Amino acid sequence: xxxxxxxxxxxxxxxxxxxxxxxxxxxxxxxxxxxxxxxxxxxxxxxxxxxxxxxxxxxxxxxxxxxxxxxxxxxxxxxxxxxxxxxxxxxxxxxxxxxxxxxxxxxxxxxxxxxxxxxxxxxxxxxxxxxxxx
Numbered sequence: 001x002x003x004x005x006x007x008x009x010x011x012x013x014x015x016x017x018x019x020x021x022x023x024x025x026x027x028x029x030x031x032x033x034x035x036x037x038x039x040x041x042x043x044x045x046x047x048x049x050x051x052x053x054x055x056x057x058x059x060x061x062x063x064x065x066x067x068x069x070x071x072x073x074x075x076x077x078x079x080x081x082x083x084x085x086x087x088x089x090x091x092x093x094x095x096x097x098x099x100x101x102x103x104x105x106x107x108x109x110x111x112x113x114x115x116x117x118x119x120x121x122x123x124x125x126x127x128x129x130x131x132x133x134x
Contacts, residue, residue, distance in 0.1 A: 020065060021127070
């Protein structure tokens with residue numbers, strides 16, 4: 001049995017306080033940074049920023065996700081199954097956590113447990129996300 005199926009069976013009995021599906025494929029935040037020059041006072045520094053793909057995903061995430069009022073301020077357990085267009089991308093939920101911050105939860109440091117799974121859907125890459133207030 002595939003790992004993702006085992007995880008699906010484990011979490012299927014839980015009732016999630018928030019459930020959402022975000023269309024699109026998140027970039028790996030760690031593997032897709034780029035170096036840019038930035039002027040700081042009279043000096044030019046080289047800094048690392050998110051790739052254009054990562055920034056585009058964050059924008060699309062914000063467009064698809066309705067803001068929760070008030071934001072959740074308690075600790076949460078997060079389940080996330082990310083369906084990529086192929087098996088190639090690394091499993092990386094960090095952009096999804098960033099997208100939840102300030103929209104559903106106050107800060108992504110509130111995520112105290114994670115169940116993360118990799119799926120493949122060539123036609124419709126997406127992320128299934130569940131949050132359980134602990």
